[in-house]
Amino acid sequence: MSTTREINPFVKSALEYGPVLIFFVAYLRFKDETFTLWGTDYSGFIVVTAAFVPLLILATGALWALTGKISRMQVTTVILVTLFGGLSVWLNDxxxxxxxxxxxxxxxxxxxxxxxxxxxxxxxxxxxxxxxxxxxxxxxxxxxxxxxxxxxxxxxxxxxxxxxxxxxxxxxxxxxxxxxxxxxxxxxxxxxxxxxxxxxx
Incomplete structure (x- = not known):
């Protein structure tokens, strides 16, 4: 028996597409900024990426908690975003x-x-x-x-x-x-x- 639950379509869309749109808006805001953290300079792109990774994880987790289901494509996307985003932040590249x-x-x-x-x-x-x-x-x-x-x-x-x-x-x-x-x-x-x-x- 399926345990999938229906949720408000607006909430579902916000959780699926919200992190990407937030990344886009944040990048436009901070693209020309440089942040110095622990003695290392990071571009606005890297900082926004560092924020985007946990945001996507949280949004996907919330979607799973509310609906009881997430697709294999969504899981794969989160894993690859975490991997490549983490490498970008870690290596500052x-x-x-x-x-x-x-x-x-x-x-x-x-x-x-x-x-x-x-x-x-x-x-x-x-x-x-x-x-x-x-x-x-x-x-x-x-x-x-x-x-x-x-x-x-x-x-x-x-x-x-x-x-x-x-x-x-x-x-x-x-x-x-x-x-x-x-x-x-x-x-x-x-x-x-x-x-x-x-x-x-």
Whole structure:
């Protein structure tokens, strides 16, 4: 029996997206500041990253406490944010945190690729309740999303390596989210073709 509990959609969205938006606003506020802590100078980016990591952990923990469930993707994201964010703060090197989206999207892409190589759709395992598709539809969607994730990983690498930190922050906050949203919005034909009709009593 599922123990998942429904909560106010606004609260759910605030817990899921609030930490990222707070990171964005805090970065804009402190991007030109330098903080000296224990004899070491830290840029505003590093300090904001140091605050973002526990904030994300707390928000995810609150979401789990309120709903009784968090997705594997959310757990993986928290782990990688903690790892790469922690490395950035510890080594005082913002590059590690910038690599985090690359690692996340590569991991998801590789996992989907492994499933496809085994003739399975791991995406179906995660999202079956949200999108009722037949097996052929899940395989097609999984292949497309795998390619999308590889593309996003490449895009993140190009952006953080060849543009300014501010450009990357905008890209991370809005560009990556918009890209995934646009991807699913363009799959309407697939959902129509391979969608399952609900059983009628």
């Amino acid at each position: 913002e590059r590690f945190f910038k690599m985090k989206p690359t690692a996340i999207y590569l991991l998801f892409a590789v996992l989907l690729a492994i499933g496809l190589a085994r003739g399975q759709s791991y995406l179906k395992y995660v999202m079956e309740e949200m999108m009722p598709l037949n097996d052929a539809g899940w395989m097609i969607l999984t292949k497309r999303l795998m390619l999308c994730f590889f593309g996003l990983a490449l895009a993140n690498e190009l952006i953080w390596r060849f543009t300014s930190t501010e450009t990357w922050v905008y890209f991370k906050t809005f560009g990556l989210t918009a890209a995934v949203f646009v991807f699913f919005m363009t799959q309407g034909r697939l959902f129509q073709t391979y969608g399952l009709e609900k059983d009628e009593s």
